[in-house]
Amino acid sequence: MEPQDFADVLKAVRSFVREQVVPREEEIEETDAIPESLRRTSRDMGLFGYALPEEYGGLGLSLSEEVRLVFELGYASPAFRSMFGTSNGIAGQVLVNSGTPEQKDAWLPRLASGEVIGAFALTESEAGSDPSTLTTTAVRDGDGDGYVIDGAKRFITNAPEADVFMVFARTGGAGSRGISTFLVEKGADGLRIGPADQKMGQRGAHTAEVFFDGVRVPADAMVGTEGTGFRTAMASLAHGRLSIAAVCVGLAQRILDETVAYAKERSQGGRTIGEYQLVQGLIADSQTELYAGRSMVLEAARAYDAGEDTKLGPSCAKYYCSEMVGRVADRAVQVYGGMGYMRGVAVERFYRDVRLFRIYEGTSQIQQLVIARNLLR
Numbered sequence: 001m002e003p004q005d006f007a008d009v010l011k012a013v014r015s016f017v018r019e020q021v022v023p024r025e026e027e028i029e030e031t032d033a034i035p036e037s038l039r040r041t042s043r044d045m046g047l048f049g050y051a052l053p054e055e056y057g058g059l060g061l062s063l064s065e066e067v068r069l070v071f072e073l074g075y076a077s078p079a080f081r082s083m084f085g086t087s088n089g090i091a092g093q094v095l096v097n098s099g100t101p102e103q104k105d106a107w108l109p110r111l112a113s114g115e116v117i118g119a120f121a122l123t124e125s126e127a128g129s130d131p132s133t134l135t136t137t138a139v140r141d142g143d144g145d146g147y148v149i150d151g152a153k154r155f156i157t158n159a160p161e162a163d164v165f166m167v168f169a170r171t172g173g174a175g176s177r178g179i180s181t182f183l184v185e186k187g188a189d190g191l192r193i194g195p196a197d198q199k200m201g202q203r204g205a206h207t208a209e210v211f212f213d214g215v216r217v218p219a220d221a222m223v224g225t226e227g228t229g230f231r232t233a234m235a236s237l238a239h240g241r242l243s244i245a246a247v248c249v250g251l252a253q254r255i256l257d258e259t260v261a262y263a264k265e266r267s268q269g270g271r272t273i274g275e276y277q278l279v280q281g282l283i284a285d286s287q288t289e290l291y292a293g294r295s296m297v298l299e300a301a302r303a304y305d306a307g308e309d310t311k312l313g314p315s316c317a318k319y320y321c322s323e324m325v326g327r328v329a330d331r332a333v334q335v336y337g338g339m340g341y342m343r344g345v346a347v348e349r350f351y352r353d354v355r356l357f358r359i360y361e362g363t364s365q366i367q368q369l370v371i372a373r374n375l376l377r
Protein backbone atom coordinates (compact mmCIF):
# COMPACT_ATOMS: atom_id res chain seq x y z
CA MET A 1 0.00 0.00 0.00
CA GLU A 2 1.20 3.56 -0.68
CA PRO A 3 2.76 5.01 2.51
CA GLN A 4 0.26 7.88 2.69
CA ASP A 5 -2.72 5.52 2.20
CA PHE A 6 -1.37 3.25 4.90
CA ALA A 7 -0.86 6.19 7.27
CA ASP A 8 -4.51 7.15 6.68
CA VAL A 9 -5.68 3.59 7.43
CA LEU A 10 -3.64 3.52 10.65
CA LYS A 11 -5.04 6.85 11.76
CA ALA A 12 -8.65 5.85 11.05
CA VAL A 13 -8.25 2.49 12.80
CA ARG A 14 -6.55 4.11 15.78
CA SER A 15 -9.42 6.50 16.37
CA PHE A 16 -12.06 3.83 15.72
CA VAL A 17 -10.46 1.49 18.28
CA ARG A 18 -9.88 4.13 20.94
CA GLU A 19 -13.09 6.11 20.53
CA GLN A 20 -15.60 3.41 19.67
CA VAL A 21 -14.30 -0.02 20.74
CA VAL A 22 -12.61 0.76 24.07
CA PRO A 23 -15.73 2.39 25.57
CA ARG A 24 -17.72 -0.77 24.81
CA GLU A 25 -15.35 -3.31 26.32
CA GLU A 26 -17.42 -3.85 29.45
CA GLU A 27 -20.48 -4.45 27.28
CA ILE A 28 -18.51 -7.04 25.27
CA GLU A 29 -17.48 -8.71 28.53
CA GLU A 30 -21.03 -8.78 29.88
CA THR A 31 -22.83 -9.86 26.71
CA ASP A 32 -20.03 -12.16 25.45
CA ALA A 33 -20.59 -10.63 22.00
CA ILE A 34 -19.19 -7.91 19.76
CA PRO A 35 -21.84 -5.22 19.19
CA GLU A 36 -23.29 -5.28 15.67
CA SER A 37 -22.37 -1.64 15.02
CA LEU A 38 -18.67 -2.38 15.70
CA ARG A 39 -18.85 -5.39 13.39
CA ARG A 40 -20.41 -3.24 10.66
CA THR A 41 -17.84 -0.47 10.96
CA SER A 42 -15.04 -3.05 10.93
CA ARG A 43 -16.43 -4.46 7.69
CA ASP A 44 -16.71 -0.99 6.16
CA MET A 45 -13.09 -0.25 7.11
CA GLY A 46 -11.86 -3.43 5.41
CA LEU A 47 -10.68 -5.02 8.66
CA PHE A 48 -11.96 -8.48 7.75
CA GLY A 49 -9.45 -8.56 4.92
CA TYR A 50 -6.43 -6.47 5.90
CA ALA A 51 -4.04 -9.40 5.33
CA LEU A 52 -5.81 -10.78 2.24
CA PRO A 53 -4.64 -9.83 -1.28
CA GLU A 54 -6.03 -6.70 -2.90
CA GLU A 55 -7.10 -8.62 -6.02
CA TYR A 56 -9.56 -10.51 -3.80
CA GLY A 57 -10.92 -7.42 -2.08
CA GLY A 58 -8.51 -7.31 0.85
CA LEU A 59 -6.21 -4.45 1.85
CA GLY A 60 -3.21 -6.53 0.79
CA LEU A 61 -0.96 -5.37 3.61
CA SER A 62 2.58 -6.67 3.85
CA LEU A 63 3.42 -8.30 7.17
CA SER A 64 5.37 -5.17 8.19
CA GLU A 65 2.23 -3.13 7.63
CA GLU A 66 -0.02 -5.75 9.17
CA VAL A 67 1.83 -5.80 12.49
CA ARG A 68 1.63 -2.03 12.75
CA LEU A 69 -2.10 -2.19 12.11
CA VAL A 70 -2.44 -4.96 14.69
CA PHE A 71 -0.57 -2.85 17.28
CA GLU A 72 -3.58 -0.51 16.97
CA LEU A 73 -6.22 -3.27 16.95
CA GLY A 74 -4.59 -4.88 19.99
CA TYR A 75 -5.22 -1.75 22.06
CA ALA A 76 -8.78 -2.91 22.79
CA SER A 77 -10.31 -6.09 24.15
CA PRO A 78 -8.64 -8.96 22.24
CA ALA A 79 -12.06 -10.42 21.36
CA PHE A 80 -12.48 -7.47 19.00
CA ARG A 81 -9.45 -8.42 16.89
CA SER A 82 -10.37 -12.08 17.14
CA MET A 83 -13.62 -11.32 15.26
CA PHE A 84 -11.63 -10.93 12.02
CA GLY A 85 -8.24 -12.33 13.12
CA THR A 86 -8.87 -15.88 11.93
CA SER A 87 -10.26 -14.86 8.52
CA ASN A 88 -7.16 -12.71 7.93
CA GLY A 89 -4.83 -15.07 9.69
CA ILE A 90 -4.65 -18.80 10.15
CA ALA A 91 -7.81 -19.61 8.11
CA GLY A 92 -7.46 -17.01 5.33
CA GLN A 93 -3.76 -17.66 4.84
CA VAL A 94 -4.47 -21.34 4.11
CA LEU A 95 -6.31 -20.21 0.97
CA VAL A 96 -3.85 -17.44 0.13
CA ASN A 97 -0.87 -19.83 0.28
CA SER A 98 -2.35 -23.07 -1.01
CA GLY A 99 -5.83 -22.49 -2.49
CA THR A 100 -6.64 -23.14 -6.16
CA PRO A 101 -7.71 -20.10 -8.24
CA GLU A 102 -11.31 -21.36 -8.02
CA GLN A 103 -11.16 -21.70 -4.21
CA LYS A 104 -9.65 -18.24 -3.89
CA ASP A 105 -12.32 -16.74 -6.15
CA ALA A 106 -15.07 -18.48 -4.24
CA TRP A 107 -13.99 -17.57 -0.71
CA LEU A 108 -11.41 -14.80 -0.40
CA PRO A 109 -13.60 -11.88 -1.54
CA ARG A 110 -16.35 -12.93 0.88
CA LEU A 111 -13.89 -13.46 3.74
CA ALA A 112 -12.31 -10.06 3.02
CA SER A 113 -15.67 -8.28 3.09
CA GLY A 114 -16.75 -10.02 6.27
CA GLU A 115 -19.72 -11.61 4.51
CA VAL A 116 -18.43 -15.01 5.61
CA ILE A 117 -16.29 -16.08 8.57
CA GLY A 118 -13.48 -18.63 8.40
CA ALA A 119 -12.18 -21.11 10.96
CA PHE A 120 -8.99 -23.16 11.18
CA ALA A 121 -9.65 -26.67 12.47
CA LEU A 122 -6.42 -28.43 13.40
CA THR A 123 -6.44 -29.23 17.15
CA GLU A 124 -7.95 -32.47 18.45
CA SER A 125 -8.32 -33.85 21.97
CA GLU A 126 -5.22 -36.05 21.54
CA ALA A 127 -3.36 -33.81 19.08
CA GLY A 128 -2.66 -30.28 20.32
CA SER A 129 1.01 -29.32 20.56
CA ASP A 130 1.83 -32.17 18.19
CA PRO A 131 -0.79 -31.97 15.43
CA SER A 132 1.11 -34.49 13.30
CA THR A 133 -0.63 -37.19 15.35
CA LEU A 134 -4.15 -36.07 14.44
CA THR A 135 -6.66 -38.84 13.80
CA THR A 136 -9.50 -37.18 11.90
CA THR A 137 -9.64 -39.08 8.62
CA ALA A 138 -10.60 -38.20 5.06
CA VAL A 139 -11.17 -41.36 3.07
CA ARG A 140 -11.77 -41.43 -0.67
CA ASP A 141 -15.45 -41.79 -1.42
CA GLY A 142 -16.60 -45.10 -2.96
CA ASP A 143 -17.07 -43.39 -6.35
CA GLY A 144 -13.55 -41.97 -6.08
CA ASP A 145 -15.07 -38.57 -6.62
CA GLY A 146 -14.51 -37.02 -3.23
CA TYR A 147 -13.74 -37.71 0.42
CA VAL A 148 -15.60 -38.67 3.57
CA ILE A 149 -14.38 -36.96 6.74
CA ASP A 150 -14.74 -38.49 10.22
CA GLY A 151 -13.37 -37.20 13.50
CA ALA A 152 -13.54 -34.31 15.97
CA LYS A 153 -11.68 -31.05 16.53
CA ARG A 154 -11.68 -28.94 19.67
CA PHE A 155 -11.06 -25.35 20.82
CA ILE A 156 -11.80 -24.05 17.30
CA THR A 157 -11.99 -20.25 17.26
CA ASN A 158 -15.09 -18.86 15.54
CA ALA A 159 -16.59 -22.34 15.17
CA PRO A 160 -20.05 -21.20 16.36
CA GLU A 161 -20.09 -18.40 13.75
CA ALA A 162 -17.99 -19.88 10.94
CA ASP A 163 -19.25 -20.36 7.39
CA VAL A 164 -16.19 -22.25 6.17
CA PHE A 165 -13.69 -24.48 7.97
CA MET A 166 -10.12 -25.27 6.90
CA VAL A 167 -10.01 -28.85 8.12
CA PHE A 168 -6.84 -30.89 8.51
CA ALA A 169 -7.45 -34.62 8.13
CA ARG A 170 -5.45 -37.77 7.55
CA THR A 171 -5.66 -39.05 3.97
CA GLY A 172 -3.05 -41.79 4.35
CA GLY A 173 0.11 -42.71 6.16
CA ALA A 174 1.28 -41.80 9.63
CA GLY A 175 2.82 -38.53 10.81
CA SER A 176 2.90 -35.14 9.17
CA ARG A 177 3.11 -36.46 5.57
CA GLY A 178 -0.28 -38.15 5.73
CA ILE A 179 -2.32 -34.99 6.34
CA SER A 180 -4.35 -32.99 3.79
CA THR A 181 -6.46 -29.83 3.99
CA PHE A 182 -10.15 -29.57 3.10
CA LEU A 183 -12.67 -26.78 2.82
CA VAL A 184 -15.83 -27.76 4.65
CA GLU A 185 -18.85 -25.51 4.48
CA LYS A 186 -21.24 -24.82 7.31
CA GLY A 187 -24.39 -26.85 6.93
CA ALA A 188 -22.63 -29.85 5.37
CA ASP A 189 -24.39 -33.12 6.25
CA GLY A 190 -22.69 -34.72 9.26
CA LEU A 191 -20.99 -31.50 10.42
CA ARG A 192 -21.94 -30.53 13.97
CA ILE A 193 -20.69 -27.69 16.16
CA GLY A 194 -20.69 -28.18 19.93
CA PRO A 195 -21.83 -25.56 22.41
CA ALA A 196 -19.49 -22.57 22.87
CA ASP A 197 -16.75 -23.30 25.43
CA GLN A 198 -16.76 -21.49 28.77
CA LYS A 199 -13.35 -19.80 28.73
CA MET A 200 -11.22 -17.99 31.35
CA GLY A 201 -11.19 -14.74 29.38
CA GLN A 202 -11.57 -13.11 25.98
CA ARG A 203 -15.32 -13.06 26.28
CA GLY A 204 -16.86 -12.04 22.97
CA ALA A 205 -14.60 -14.51 21.12
CA HIS A 206 -15.91 -18.05 20.90
CA THR A 207 -14.47 -21.51 20.55
CA ALA A 208 -16.23 -24.87 20.25
CA GLU A 209 -15.76 -28.50 19.33
CA VAL A 210 -16.42 -29.46 15.72
CA PHE A 211 -17.62 -32.98 14.90
CA PHE A 212 -17.40 -34.69 11.51
CA ASP A 213 -19.63 -37.69 11.11
CA GLY A 214 -19.31 -38.99 7.55
CA VAL A 215 -19.04 -35.49 6.05
CA ARG A 216 -18.80 -35.84 2.26
CA VAL A 217 -16.83 -33.26 0.35
CA PRO A 218 -16.08 -33.16 -3.39
CA ALA A 219 -12.52 -33.76 -4.61
CA ASP A 220 -12.13 -30.04 -5.37
CA ALA A 221 -12.63 -29.25 -1.68
CA MET A 222 -9.01 -30.29 -1.12
CA VAL A 223 -6.69 -27.32 -0.61
CA GLY A 224 -3.27 -27.98 -2.10
CA THR A 225 -2.29 -31.52 -2.97
CA GLU A 226 -2.72 -34.70 -0.96
CA GLY A 227 -0.25 -34.95 1.92
CA THR A 228 0.65 -31.24 2.06
CA GLY A 229 -1.76 -30.31 4.88
CA PHE A 230 0.81 -30.20 7.64
CA ARG A 231 3.04 -27.84 5.68
CA THR A 232 0.03 -25.66 4.85
CA ALA A 233 -0.92 -25.49 8.53
CA MET A 234 2.61 -24.61 9.63
CA ALA A 235 2.94 -21.82 7.02
CA SER A 236 -0.34 -20.29 8.21
CA LEU A 237 0.72 -20.58 11.83
CA ALA A 238 4.07 -18.82 11.23
CA HIS A 239 2.22 -15.83 9.78
CA GLY A 240 -0.34 -16.04 12.61
CA ARG A 241 2.38 -16.08 15.27
CA LEU A 242 3.70 -12.70 14.20
CA SER A 243 0.20 -11.34 14.24
CA ILE A 244 -0.38 -12.69 17.77
CA ALA A 245 2.93 -11.13 18.86
CA ALA A 246 1.70 -7.80 17.49
CA VAL A 247 -1.62 -8.12 19.39
CA CYS A 248 0.41 -8.71 22.56
CA VAL A 249 2.38 -5.52 21.91
CA GLY A 250 -0.79 -3.48 21.29
CA LEU A 251 -2.45 -4.82 24.40
CA ALA A 252 0.68 -4.36 26.53
CA GLN A 253 0.67 -0.69 25.48
CA ARG A 254 -2.95 -0.36 26.57
CA ILE A 255 -2.31 -2.08 29.91
CA LEU A 256 0.74 0.10 30.53
CA ASP A 257 -1.26 3.25 29.71
CA GLU A 258 -3.90 2.16 32.24
CA THR A 259 -1.14 1.49 34.79
CA VAL A 260 0.54 4.87 34.36
CA ALA A 261 -2.79 6.72 34.53
CA TYR A 262 -3.68 4.95 37.78
CA ALA A 263 -0.23 5.55 39.30
CA LYS A 264 -0.63 9.28 38.63
CA GLU A 265 -4.09 9.47 40.14
CA ARG A 266 -4.07 7.12 43.16
CA SER A 267 -2.65 8.55 46.39
CA GLN A 268 -1.33 6.85 49.51
CA GLY A 269 0.56 8.43 52.42
CA GLY A 270 0.00 11.89 50.98
CA ARG A 271 1.63 11.14 47.62
CA THR A 272 0.52 9.63 44.36
CA ILE A 273 1.74 6.03 44.18
CA GLY A 274 3.66 6.92 41.00
CA GLU A 275 5.99 8.96 43.20
CA TYR A 276 7.16 5.81 44.97
CA GLN A 277 10.25 4.38 43.36
CA LEU A 278 9.19 0.76 43.77
CA VAL A 279 6.06 1.52 41.71
CA GLN A 280 8.26 3.34 39.20
CA GLY A 281 10.32 0.15 38.94
CA LEU A 282 7.24 -1.84 37.91
CA ILE A 283 6.35 0.76 35.29
CA ALA A 284 9.91 0.98 33.96
CA ASP A 285 10.16 -2.81 33.58
CA SER A 286 6.91 -2.93 31.61
CA GLN A 287 7.94 -0.06 29.33
CA THR A 288 11.35 -1.64 28.67
CA GLU A 289 9.90 -5.03 27.82
CA LEU A 290 7.18 -3.49 25.68
CA TYR A 291 9.83 -1.57 23.73
CA ALA A 292 11.82 -4.77 23.22
CA GLY A 293 8.70 -6.64 22.07
CA ARG A 294 7.66 -3.95 19.61
CA SER A 295 11.17 -3.78 18.14
CA MET A 296 11.32 -7.55 17.82
CA VAL A 297 7.97 -7.77 16.01
CA LEU A 298 8.93 -5.02 13.56
CA GLU A 299 12.27 -6.67 12.78
CA ALA A 300 10.74 -10.15 12.47
CA ALA A 301 8.08 -8.77 10.09
CA ARG A 302 10.74 -7.03 8.00
CA ALA A 303 12.74 -10.26 7.73
CA TYR A 304 9.56 -12.20 6.86
CA ASP A 305 8.63 -9.77 4.07
CA ALA A 306 12.19 -9.89 2.73
CA GLY A 307 11.99 -13.70 2.60
CA GLU A 308 14.97 -13.94 4.96
CA ASP A 309 13.21 -15.72 7.81
CA THR A 310 9.69 -17.09 7.95
CA LYS A 311 10.11 -19.30 10.99
CA LEU A 312 12.62 -18.33 13.67
CA GLY A 313 11.57 -14.66 13.96
CA PRO A 314 7.82 -15.41 14.24
CA SER A 315 8.47 -18.00 16.96
CA CYS A 316 10.86 -15.73 18.91
CA ALA A 317 8.39 -12.84 18.68
CA LYS A 318 5.36 -14.93 19.66
CA TYR A 319 7.26 -16.49 22.56
CA TYR A 320 8.69 -13.24 23.89
CA CYS A 321 5.65 -11.00 23.40
CA SER A 322 3.09 -13.44 24.82
CA GLU A 323 5.23 -13.89 27.94
CA MET A 324 5.93 -10.14 28.05
CA VAL A 325 2.25 -9.12 27.99
CA GLY A 326 1.63 -11.60 30.82
CA ARG A 327 4.24 -9.85 32.96
CA VAL A 328 2.91 -6.41 31.99
CA ALA A 329 -0.63 -7.44 33.01
CA ASP A 330 0.66 -8.93 36.26
CA ARG A 331 2.49 -5.72 37.16
CA ALA A 332 -0.61 -3.69 36.27
CA VAL A 333 -2.69 -5.67 38.76
CA GLN A 334 0.06 -5.04 41.34
CA VAL A 335 0.06 -1.28 40.75
CA TYR A 336 -3.74 -1.25 41.09
CA GLY A 337 -3.50 -3.07 44.43
CA GLY A 338 -6.86 -4.44 45.67
CA MET A 339 -8.67 -2.67 42.84
CA GLY A 340 -6.68 -4.76 40.38
CA TYR A 341 -8.34 -7.88 41.73
CA MET A 342 -11.88 -6.60 41.23
CA ARG A 343 -14.25 -7.41 38.39
CA GLY A 344 -15.18 -4.37 36.30
CA VAL A 345 -11.60 -3.04 36.33
CA ALA A 346 -9.96 -3.24 32.90
CA VAL A 347 -6.60 -4.59 34.09
CA GLU A 348 -8.31 -7.48 35.90
CA ARG A 349 -10.05 -8.42 32.64
CA PHE A 350 -6.82 -8.09 30.64
CA TYR A 351 -4.97 -10.23 33.19
CA ARG A 352 -7.35 -13.08 32.29
CA ASP A 353 -7.45 -12.24 28.57
CA VAL A 354 -3.69 -12.31 28.02
CA ARG A 355 -3.20 -15.76 29.53
CA LEU A 356 -4.35 -17.30 26.28
CA PHE A 357 -1.50 -15.87 24.22
CA ARG A 358 1.03 -18.23 25.81
CA ILE A 359 -1.12 -21.22 24.92
CA TYR A 360 -2.66 -21.04 21.44
CA GLU A 361 -0.98 -21.03 18.02
CA GLY A 362 1.82 -22.99 19.71
CA THR A 363 2.51 -22.87 23.46
CA SER A 364 5.63 -21.13 24.78
CA GLN A 365 7.27 -24.54 25.11
CA ILE A 366 6.57 -25.34 21.46
CA GLN A 367 8.06 -21.98 20.42
CA GLN A 368 11.16 -22.85 22.45
CA LEU A 369 11.42 -26.16 20.58
CA VAL A 370 11.00 -24.48 17.18
CA ILE A 371 13.64 -21.88 18.03
CA ALA A 372 16.19 -24.35 19.39
CA ARG A 373 15.65 -26.92 16.62
CA ASN A 374 16.24 -24.23 14.00
CA LEU A 375 19.56 -23.39 15.59
CA LEU A 376 20.64 -26.96 16.21
CA ARG A 377 19.68 -28.26 12.77
Ligand SMILES: Cc1cc2nc3c(=O)[nH]c(=O)nc-3n(C[C@H](O)[C@H](O)[C@H](O)COP(=O)(O)OP(=O)(O)OC[C@H]3O[C@@H](n4cnc5c(N)ncnc54)[C@H](O)[C@@H]3O)c2cc1C
Nearest residue numbers: 120121122123128129155156157207359360361362363365
Ligand atom coordinates in the same frame (compact mmCIF):
# COMPACT_ATOMS: atom_id res chain seq x y z
C1 LIG B 1 -9.13 -20.07 23.26
C2 LIG B 1 -8.43 -21.03 22.35
C3 LIG B 1 -8.55 -20.86 20.98
C4 LIG B 1 -7.97 -21.79 20.11
N1 LIG B 1 -8.19 -21.68 18.76
C5 LIG B 1 -7.78 -22.69 17.94
C6 LIG B 1 -8.14 -22.67 16.55
O1 LIG B 1 -8.79 -21.75 16.04
N2 LIG B 1 -7.77 -23.74 15.78
C7 LIG B 1 -7.05 -24.78 16.28
O2 LIG B 1 -6.76 -25.70 15.54
N3 LIG B 1 -6.68 -24.81 17.60
C8 LIG B 1 -7.04 -23.80 18.43
N4 LIG B 1 -6.70 -23.80 19.76
C9 LIG B 1 -5.90 -24.93 20.26
C10 LIG B 1 -4.50 -24.53 20.70
O3 LIG B 1 -3.70 -24.25 19.59
C11 LIG B 1 -3.96 -25.67 21.59
O4 LIG B 1 -4.70 -25.63 22.80
C12 LIG B 1 -2.48 -25.56 21.86
O5 LIG B 1 -1.73 -25.76 20.69
C13 LIG B 1 -2.01 -26.55 22.94
O6 LIG B 1 -2.48 -27.83 22.70
P1 LIG B 1 -3.22 -28.63 23.88
O7 LIG B 1 -4.26 -27.74 24.45
O8 LIG B 1 -3.64 -29.94 23.37
O9 LIG B 1 -2.11 -28.80 25.02
P2 LIG B 1 -1.04 -29.98 25.10
O10 LIG B 1 -0.42 -30.19 23.76
O11 LIG B 1 -1.65 -31.15 25.78
O12 LIG B 1 0.06 -29.33 26.04
C14 LIG B 1 -0.03 -29.36 27.46
C15 LIG B 1 1.30 -28.85 28.02
O13 LIG B 1 2.37 -29.71 27.62
C16 LIG B 1 3.37 -28.95 26.95
N5 LIG B 1 3.94 -29.76 25.87
C17 LIG B 1 3.28 -30.50 24.93
N6 LIG B 1 4.14 -31.08 24.09
C18 LIG B 1 5.38 -30.71 24.50
C19 LIG B 1 6.70 -30.97 24.03
N7 LIG B 1 6.93 -31.74 22.96
N8 LIG B 1 7.74 -30.43 24.70
C20 LIG B 1 7.52 -29.62 25.78
N9 LIG B 1 6.31 -29.34 26.27
C21 LIG B 1 5.26 -29.86 25.63
C22 LIG B 1 2.66 -27.73 26.41
O14 LIG B 1 3.55 -26.66 26.21
C23 LIG B 1 1.66 -27.47 27.52
O15 LIG B 1 2.32 -26.75 28.55
C24 LIG B 1 -7.22 -22.88 20.63
C25 LIG B 1 -7.07 -23.00 22.02
C26 LIG B 1 -7.67 -22.11 22.87
C27 LIG B 1 -7.52 -22.31 24.37
